[in-house]
Amino acid sequence: MKYLEEFRDPDLARRLLDDIARITTKHHVLMEVCGGQTHSIIRNGIDRLLPDEIEMVHGPGCPVCVTPLETIDKALEIASRDGVVFCSFGDMLRVPGSGRDLFSVKSTGGDVRIVYSPLDAVQIARDNPDREVVFFGIGFETTAPANAMALYQARQEGLTNFSMLVSHVLVPPAIRAILDSPTNRVEAFLAAGHVCSVMGYEEYYPIAEQYGTPIVVTGFEPLDLLQGIKMAVLQLEEGRAEVENAYQRAVTRGGNVPAQQMLADVFTTVDRNWRGIGAIPRSGWALGAGYEAFDAAERFTVTDIDTVESPLCHAGEVLRGTLKPDECPAFGKECTPRTPLGATMVSAEGACAAYYLYGRFKELEATP
Amino acid sequence: MTIEDWTCPMPLRDHPRIVMGHGGGGQLSAELIEHLFVPAFGNGELTELADAAVLDLEGSISFSTDTFTVHPRFFPGGDIGELAINGTVNDVAMRGAVPRYLSVGLVLEEGLPMAELGVIVNSMARAAAHAGVTVVTGDTKVVDRGHGDGIYINTTGIGIMRDGADIRPQRATPGDVIIVSGTMGDHGMAIMSVREGLEFEASIRSDSAALNHMIGDVLDTGGDVHVLRDPTRGGLAASLNEIATAADVGVLIEERSIPVDRTVAAACEMLGMDPMYVANEGKVVAFVAAGDADRVLGAMRSHPEGVNATIIGEVTDTHRGVVAARTPLGSIRVVDMQVGEQLPRIC
Structure with a gap:
């Protein structure tokens, strides 16, 4: 796998670890924003190889984790209805709503299907004109372009049996919310590389400046992560608070402009409730002007939702x-x-x- | 044989699809047996068409059953028929037995194309001949359309235990070397690549294969083999966890040593899956006394199913009941069992 194995080289990783150990003189708290980064850090044991002074805390960038409970309950309700084909990314199926998940809806007769792309859901809608096909459109800026494309295609083709339950969330407002929190300990961020490949990293300059916090755009392979950590630690040690890019092979400052244009066309920025965190102003995307007809939340009026979180869950x-x-x-x-x-x-x-x-x-x- | 190549014998042609009567015990059932099953599996016991087979057996036997529901029925590298034969042959062989006899139970869904059934049954016959096992009894039922997924197959197998063989998970012992017979995750990713909604273009083929001949040669080396396991559902990770728990030993594997086909690795990356948790249908994990590892490896590598056999780790007397992996970066992490099926990730 070219462009992956090169970024897993143990000898180069060892060198980066040595560099990090050499430049670290005091305790630092770093947050990797994205769940994909968390997964890679733990899977590769990177947190255990870092000097004791470097503390990695894990950010909110796990889309299934922050999707609000009421949205999940809505999804469960819609997926249970006769005549509906409910399409979702795989890992949403086991996320608990109030008392059940999509797997249990499937087991009681709901037509719940795992797809890899929202465009597959559009295809299912084309193939099943007599069924209502609903796609669960969640995720950060990374998954949004494909969802926008699915909606765009559905509108172009005049597909009347396709809709999307949209609950997109945005990274920069979440970073601000963390920094604004009175209990915040995070001193530097590893920004989510794939989010930035879409959005670029222009948005992070005002944050770095306002809060005096280093932000390093970081990838997902071991060497990417170690390089991002090294650049963040170096900034903290030198008293700098800048935006830097440690993921240059995928991310440019301006990002993917055509994707951004499509996002602006399809979505509109709204306040969003984050599961476990609460409301964050202007932190999400909902369907914008011209796409109201594709809003599953409108098409399927869902009432009587009584959300219940476990009191034990932190x-x-x-x-x-x-x-x-x-x-x-x-x-x-x-x-x-x-x-x-x-x-x-x-x-x-x-x-x-x-x-x-x-x-x-x-x-x-x-x-x- | 492909569906196009199969020309069904005369009476079967009247019914291009399975109808309820094929499971009714009347003339249609008899025609299926006479014109499809007997010619395919042809042997003395089956030809007698008695209610049960009578077998002359001596010594201890190994006895196993498995039911196959794979979807789609035809996939790159195999079909549900050969999978059903190989799966049970392998289960029987994993105890150190020589697989001899199989039963085949078919549950057909009304409407299944006769040509597909023909291909599947002939594929079973070929797999049985290759494995050297005889199908001695069988049963066919037909369920209403919509009550099945085309075809489900149950196979039950009997094997004769080799002299002195004592192969079971509880025998894993600290110091044992852990060997896998080849690349991990081929079958699961081959199925994934053709599953509706997830299709991707890749040249991944299922590894479905009978392993009894290879295992016979492994045991013929006289090497001290403690455990054999075919890492099917749940993949290598599930097998290792089951063995670590059963024997109350630790398992430490070197992540870099686990053989994974490049295309399978790439497909797993794309879907956010880990090859260690993906099913195999033609691979064995062996726990072997350290001094005998080379002999066992040599025997495996002399078979086409085992050319990529390699050592992936060892059994420890620390962290009992836990499977740990040394990552390429040198850190140690826990390899736990999956809860359910592995789910493709969002991004």
């Missing part, structure tokens, strides 16, 4: 970086991937699931 604190997953009293006890109380224990990108899967047994560090 996912919000985990997502804000104020609590490590294994510091949660329910971690590994009431809450496991088998019996998730919150969404962070479900997705492979969720911090709690990543901790559970890859890092649960700390005594293993003693293994020679």
Whole structure:
């Protein structure tokens, strides 16, 4: 796999780790924003190879984790209806709503299908003109262009049986919300590389300046992550707070302009409720002018939703970086991937699931 | 044989699709048996068309059953028929037995094209001949259209235990070397590549294969083999976890040593999946006394199914019940069991 294996080279990783150890003189708290980065850090054991002074906390960038409970309950309700084909990315199926998930809807007769792309859902709509096909359009700026393209195509073709339950969320407002929090400990951010490949990183300059916080655009392979960490630590050690790009092979400052144009055409910026975190102003996208007819939330009037979160779940604190997953009293006890109380224990990108899967047994560090 | 090549014998042609009567025990059932099953599996026991087969067996036997529901029925590198034979042959062989006899139970959905059934049954016959096992009894039922997925197959197998063979998960012992017979994840990703909604263009083929001949040669080396396991559903990770729990030992594998086909690795990257959790249908994981590893590897590599056999790790007396992997960067992480099926990630 070209462009992947080169970025997993153990010798170069060792050199970067040595560099990081050499430049680190004091304790620093870094947050990787994206769940994909969390997954890679834990899977490769990078957090254990870093100097003790470097503390990685895991950010809110796991789309299935922050999708609001009421949206999930809406999805469950729509997916249960006769005549509906409900299409979703795979890892949404096990996310708990109030008492059940999409798998249990499927088991009781709902037509729930896993697709890899929203365009596949459009195809299902074309193939099944007598069924209502609904796509669960969630995610950050990364998944948004494909969702926008699906909506664009559906509108061009005049597909009347396709709609989308949209709950997109945006990274920069989330970073601001974390920095504004009185309990914030994060001193520098590794910005999500794939988000930036779409959006560029112009938006981060005012944040870095206003809060005096280094932001380094970072990729997902071990060498990408170590390079991002090294650049962030160097800024902290030197007292700088700049925006830097450690993921140049995928990200330009301006980003993917045609994708941005399509996003602006299809979506409009709205206030958004984040599961576990709460409302963040202007932190999401909803369907914009001209696309109202494709809004599944409008097409299927869903009432009587009574959302219930588990009182034991501390996912919000985990997502804000104020609590490590294994510091949660329910971690590994009431809450496991088998019996998730919150969404962070479900997705492979969720911090709690990543901790559970890859890092649960700390005594293993003693293994020679 | 492909569907196009199969010309069904005269009486079967009257019904291009399976109808309820094919499972009714009347003339249509009899025609299926006489013109399809008996010619395909032709052997003394089956030809007698008695209610049950009578087998002369000596010594301990290994006995296993499995049911096959794979969708789609035809996939790159195989079909549900050969999978149903190979799967049970392998299960029987994993205990150190020589697989001999199989039963075949078919559940057909009304409307299944006769030509497809013909191809599947002939594929089963070919797989059975290759594995050296005889189909001695069978049954066919037909369910209403919409109550099945075309065809489900149950196979049950009997094998004769080799002298002195004691191969079971509980025998994994600290110091054992862990060997896999080839690349991981081929079958699961081949199925994934043709599944509706996820199709991607890749040249990945299922590894479906009977392993009894290779395992026979492995055991003929006289090497001290403690555990054999075919890492099917749940993949390598599930097999290793089951063995670590059963024997109360630790398992430490070198992630870099796990053989993965490049295309499979790329497909897994794309879908956010881990080859260690993806199903195999023609691979074995062997736990072997350290001194005998070379002999076992040599025997595996002399078979086409085992050319990529390699050592991936060892059994430890630390972290009992836990499977750990050393990452390419040198850190250690836990390899847990998946909860359900692995789900493609969002981004």
